[in-house]
Every structure is written in structure tokens, then in C-alpha cells.
């Protein structure tokens with residue numbers, strides 16, 4: 001079989017989406033990257049595994065999204081080898097992932113110019129690698145003298161730097177931004193992330209596989225449903241468990257409800273950041289009633305731990321269907337009204353239009369994905385591209401725009417809310433009257449699995465390796481990895497006071513990225 | 516503009532009553548003298564720091580700013596500078612990478628100050644525990660007055676924790692209800 005230009009032994013993973021895995025050699029590894037790029041595929045993630053005690057070497061993995069589905073290529077390195085061919089020349093998005101891999105696993109892309117640490121600051125020494133087999137993850141090191149992080153300097157008349165963070169003004173996650181400005185105009189932004197790194201991937205190795213969905217659901221709290229689903233999909237595909245159709249309908253319901261909750265919150269915050277507090281109070285109220293409904297129907301405001309291996313831990317009645325539908329009508333009416341208020345508000349549109357532009361060509365080069373990608377004409381939406389059950393019966397209408405500015409990201413959110421509301425109505429027709437909790441046998445916990453879900457922000461990916469009943473490696477990938485670099489470009493030429501607005505229009509995850 | 520006003524009128528006032536304090540949340544009894552609490556309690560400025568959370572707790576703290584909870588009506592405000600703050604509200608297991616920034620923020624808050632830890636992670640490290648990258652709960656790094664469990668705790672519980680820290684009683688209910696009987700008729704009431 002030939003995939004990504006590689007003729008190889010591809011193993012089809014028993015997942016609801018078409019996904020394949022194969023071992024490749026160095027030549028195929030390099031050739032595949034080129035072939036994927038040429039055929040318009042995308043790099044999803046790069047990660048590595050320490051298999052020295054089992055096989056005597058490290059294994060580097062890459063996941064590509066191609067027309068046929070997902071392809072997971074595994075490159076075993078030679079004995080005691082710690083270098084592998086750089087992918088960032090073909091896919092710039094690989095750069096930070098490779099730097100993170102060097103920090104956590106001690107395996108480097110060869111020939112790269114940027115060798116600065118990415119996820120390692122000063123909490124552990126440069127010769128400690130948490131993802132090594134020998135590391136327990138519970139080591140404690142005294143604060144290491146901080147190495148000065150070499151930000152790129154911009155020189156010239158009147159150029160000065162504004163450092164911001166890691167603690168930001170407002171109730172948001174921590175990260176550092178270094179602006180180089182002339183007057184108010186931003187010449188360059190450089191991000192420094194990793195502040196919320198809390199050792200999630202190592203933590204997985206200490207977690208029983210059947211409880212991994214709880215940890216996955218806390219990688220990025222705002223995407224808890226997407227992560228829990230991705231984890232369960234990966235686990236189910238390792239074991240070959242096939243969930244019932246009604247479970248899949250329920251999972252899709254939760255995922256769409258999560259999408260709407262986040263879009264409602266963001267639209268309010270976008271209004272607020274453009275000086276329109278009315279938008280925040282209206283949308284935050286809509287979001288609050290939405291979350292309360294979650295609590296009432298599913299027992300948790302963010303639906304944490306509702307998706308479990310082999311099932312969905314929710315109960316249902318006919319009354320819940322009616323309530324779901326009624327709430328869709330109410331929210332739709334209000335969002336339409338607020339939409340027209342936003343559209344007609346001169347001051348708001350003045351701030352939105354043209355701000356923080358990521359043109360389609362740049363978005364394609366950087367591999368911008370998910371919502372931000374779709375606002376820059378990157379027409380990828382897993383629910384439409386590789387519709388798995390139940391999306392194959394829903395005919396998801398992908399929303400795309402070309403302008404790539406704050407306005408485009410706002411309108412994409414509005415339209416995705418409408419589409420998700422439509423989906424929820426259709427899903428309701430298929431929901432089971434009563435939820436039966438089927439007991440699945442998770443017996444043979446050994447092998448590879450992958451979970452891939454279109455979360456509200458973009459592709460959420462979980463690659464899972466189980467070894468004799470234990471998690472050997474669980475790699476978690478957040479769409480923010482691809483989109484953070486786009487923010488650095490989006491701000492160029494804009495003024496500093498527009499940064500909060502532009503940042504919000506992306507609303508990327510720090511925790512999902514820092515792990 | 517007309518539509519904006521119409522929508523405001525249609526939605527009406529949706530603020531709800533604040534929760535009772537819960538002294539079982541107190542970690543350090545009588546950390547601050549009650550006389551000082553009376554002063555701090557009237558207008559409370561909070562600096563929030565995410566010290567490594569999964570952002571779930573942040574969503575619920577943000578939700579406190581929505582009209583249902585009306586915290587500004589209670590004299591509570593989130594501020595950007597620690598110099599203006601009376602209280603530090605901390606989420607997350609404290610990541611090793613945020614340890615210094617958290618300490619510095621704490622030091623920048625003028626005395627007397629209160630610390631409230633939010634969420635299971637803030638209480639004891641939660642699901643992330645202690646590791647090479649995580650210090651665990653906030654009390655491993657700073658003296659904590661009140662800790663609010665939950666994953667994430669709901670906004671009303673967070674508010675309860677904040678009010679417990681300042682030992683504030685809910686305002687006189689009869690006065691409040693009169694205020695709410697304005698000319699707007701809330702849609703869902």
C-alpha cells in the first residue's frame with residue numbers, strides 16, 4: 001500500500017476514522033514529508049518515544065493529515081542515536097514541537113538553527129529528560145539558575161521592547177510576549193511559552209489506561225470533551241472496542257455543545273475588547289444559561305468526565321430532548337439578534353475589520369488549523385473531511401472565510417454556532433430515549449491507538465501506546481501548537497492596544513500547548 | 516442603538532443572591548484580625564493568577580463577571596496590578612515555571628493580604644499532583660487563607676470562598692429585593 005509517497009507495510013488502526021501506521025526508514029521519512037507537502041497534506045504533530053529498554057533505540061513519530069485520512073509514521077533511530085532529520089524546513093510548524101522534544105526526550109532534529117529550549121525553563125537541569133524511561137517524573141530539582149532566553153532583537157531608530165507576562169492583566173493563562181515596537185506600531189512579537197508545563201505526558205505514564213480520559217479531559221479545560229473523546233477513541237482503537245451508535249450520537253452532542261459554549265464566550269469577550277461591554281454581558285449570560293443546562297442534563301458545567309472509555313456517562317429522558325431543542329431555539333434567536341447588532345455597530349466593525357490579518361497564503365505555510373485556519377481560507381474541518389460516525393450522517397457544512405482578520409474569526413464563530421445548533425437538532429432525532437451503559441471488555445491493553453477529533457479550536461490528537469496493560473506513552477497535541485506562531489505574524493503592523501483583541505480572536509490554549 | 520436598548524430591556528436584571536460564607540473552607544483560622552477584615556471587606560480588589568491550571572478554573576472565575584453573579588455590585592473587582600489588590604486568587608497546581616512569578620505577585624500585594632486557592636489543583640495539586648514540573652497545591656508555595664475544592668468549583672462556590680475569606684455576610688435581603696423590582700421584568704423569572 002502506498003501512502004504519503006511511501007510504499008510500506010501500513011497497518012490500519014481499528015478506529016472510526018481512516019488511520020494508518022507504518023514504520024519507515026530515514027529516506028522514507030524525508031520523502032514522506034515532501035510528498036505530503038506536495039499533495040496538500042498537513043503535518044499534525046511530531047513526537048518521540050524512548051524504547052531503548054525494549055528495542056534499544058528511540059522512535060520518532062509524525063502524524064500527517066492526508067486525503068485518505070491520518071498517517072502515523074514511526075522512524076526508529078539507530079542504536080544510541082539521538083538525531084533525526086528536521087521536518088521544519090518542509091513544515092515550519094514542526095520547529096517548536098521538535099524543540100519541545102529536545103527538552104523532554106533529549107532527541108534533536110539535526111541541522112536546525114534554533115536550538116533554544118522551548119518547554120524547559122529553569123525547573124530542571126538540561127541533562128534531565130522527563131520522558132526517558134529511567135525518569136520517574138517525581139524527581140525534584142532545586143531551582144536551576146535561569147538561562148537568559150535569547151529573544152530576537154530588532155534594531156533601528158526608536159525601536160524599543162515591551163515585555164509582557166508571564167502574569168497577564170486579566171483572568172487568563174500565563175505566557176510571555178516580547179513586543180518590539182516603534183511608537184505604537186508592533187514590528188515584531190516573540191512568544192515564550194511553557195509556563196504552565198506541569199508534566200502531563202509523564203503523568204499519563206503513571207495513570208491506569210482506563211482512567212486516562214480524566215487526565216486527558218484536563219489538558220485544556222475549555223476542550224475537555226474533545227480531549228476525552230480523542231483519548232477514548234485512541235484507547236478503543238488499541239483494544240478494538242466498537243462503541244454503539246447511540247454512544248457516538250451522545251458524544252457528538254457533547255462536542256457540539258462545547259463548541260457553542262466557547263464560541264459564545266469568545267464573541268462576548270471580542271465585543272468587550274473592542275469597547276462594547278454590552279456584548280460581553282449579553283453573550284456571557286447566554287453562555288451561563290448554556291452551562292447551567294449542561295449541569296442539569298449532564299451533571300457538569302463543562303461536561304468533564306462525561307465521555308468515558310467505551311461509553312458516555314450521562315443519563316437521558318424524553319424531557320431532556322425537549323429541553324435541548326427549546327434551548328437551541330432560544331439561543332439561536334438571541335445570537336441572531338446580537339449578530340445583527342455586531343454587524344451594524346460601526347465602532348465595533350472598525351476595530352474588527354483588517355485587524356490581525358493572516359492572509360490565506362501565510363496560513364497555508366504555517367499550517368494554521370481549526371477555526372483560525374478556516375477564517376483564513378484553510379478549509380479543513382475533520383467533521384466534513386473525514387466524517388466519522390455520527391458526522392457521516394449529518395452532512396456538516398464547513399464555514400470558511402478568506403479575510404483572515406478579527407472580523408473573519410468573529411463571523412466564523414457566529415456561523416459555526418448556527419451550524420452546531422442545526423447539528424444538535426439533528427442529533428436530537430437520533431438520541432437514545434434511555435442511555436444504556438454497555439460494559440465493554442478492555443482486555444488486551446497492548447498496542448497503538450490514535451484519537452483525532454475536531455474540537456472547537458481545531459484538531460485535537462492523542463497518540464497512545466500501551467504496553468502490557470500500562471500507558472507507555474501518551475502524546476497529546478493541541479491545535480494551538482500550529483496557531484501560536486500565526487499570532488506572532490498577525491500582530492505585525494498593528495498597534496499594541498489592538499493586541500488583546502487580536503489575541504482573543506485566536507483564543508489559543510496555553511495549558512494545552514505547555515502540557 | 517435602539518436594538519441594544521431593547522435587548523437590555525428584554526433581558527432585564529438577572530443578578531442572583533450571593534452565597535453564604537462557609538467557614539469549613541478556611542485553611543488558616545483568624546489569619547487576619549477581624550477589624551482589618553471589616554475594612555478590606557467593603558471593597559475588595561482581587562488579583563487573579565493562573566499558576567499552571569488547565570484553564571477550566573479560569574473559565575469559572577471569568578463567569579463570575581457575568582450578570583448573574585453581579586460581583587461588582589458586591590464591591591468586588593478584579594484588578595490588573597497586584598499593587599491595587601487585597602486578595603490573590605490562585606488556580607492550578609503551581610507549575611515550577613510559575614513558582615517565581617507567583618511569589619513575586621504575592622510580594623507585590625500590599626499588606627494585609629489574603630490568598631484564596633481555587634480548585635482541586637489549587638488545594639493539593641489535583642490530578643496533576645507533585646512532580647518534576649509541578650509544586651502541587653498553592654499552600655506549598657504561599658500561605659493560603661481559604662481553599663475552594665472542585666474541578667472546577669462552580670462560580671457560586673468560588674464566590675463563597677472569596678466571601679468566606681473576608682468573612683462577609685450577604686447583604687440585607689429585603690433591601691436587595693426591593694432594588695431588583697425595577698421596571699424590567701426578567702424573562703426567566
Ligand code: SF4
Pocket residue numbers: 218221567568569570571572606607608633634635636637641642665666667668
Ligand atoms: S481543578 Fe480541575 S478545572 Fe481547575 S485547574 Fe485543576 S483540573 Fe483544571
